[in-house]
Amino acid sequence: MFGMRPVASAAPDPGSTSFLGISAWLWPMILGGIGLFAAFQAYYWIGHRLGPKIYASRLGRKIPEDKILKVEAAVRKWGALAVYACFWVPGVRHTLPWVAGVLRISYPWYVVASALGCLTWVPVTYLGLYAVIWGWLELAAQSPLLAVLAALVVLAVVAGFVRRRRRRAAARRDSEKLTTP
Incomplete structure (x- = not known):
């Protein structure tokens, strides 16, 4: 059949299941990012509502005072940039947002910084973990x-x-x- 081109198959690829046009393996990353963003907003508003009383709460007592003072200093100095940076520092990631609420940093800038943090940290973490897990499973299959x-x-x-x-x-x-x- 000279000059004829192959016809594309109309059958869907079974490995490419999707919902709303997004591959199924991306949904945990998307939902995780949305969940983390929501948690950051809740942390901010809890800190904003309770104010300095949060330091005397059960949560505040779990974190040494010197660490809280360091986080406060970072938030005062860097503002929303500290919010973005906290995504990359384990332990600070879930402390800084409520301290930012206590200090009442600009909420619009806080939202921007936490959204950018989620948009960068979640994919790096998810895809990195995904690669490590699949790499280990491939190693397990071979040996x-x-x-x-x-x-x-x-x-x-x-x-x-x-x-x-x-x-x-x-x-x-x-x-x-x-x-x-």
């Missing part, structure tokens, strides 16, 4: 023993990191006790 060893190495590194941080914190507390009269 279950190597997959177990890789998981054990990762767990050992995380445990070592946590242990090191705890030792440093304990040493810091001990040195503060010695220097405090």
Whole structure:
């Protein structure tokens, strides 16, 4: 059949299920981003409503005062830019928004910064985790023993990191006790 072109198949690809034209594997990322954005708005308004009383609450007592003061200083200095940056710092991500509410930073700028944070942090985290999980599953399919060893190495590194941080914190507390009269 000289000169004839192949006709595209009308059958859908079974691996490309979608809803509203968006691939199914993207929906957890989209919903996670929306959920995180909603949580950031709730944190802001809780801090805004309760004000400094939040520091005496059960949530506020879980976070050392020196850490709250550092977060307050960052919010006072950087404003909405601190809100965006907090997405990339574990532990600060869920502390800074209610401190921003207590300090009553500009809400329109807060919304912009938290939206940009969600739009950048969520895809990086989701796709990075997706790549790691699928990479590990591929390794497990090829060699279950190597997959177990890789998981054990990762767990050992995380445990070592946590242990090191705890030792440093304990040493810091001990040195503060010695220097405090």
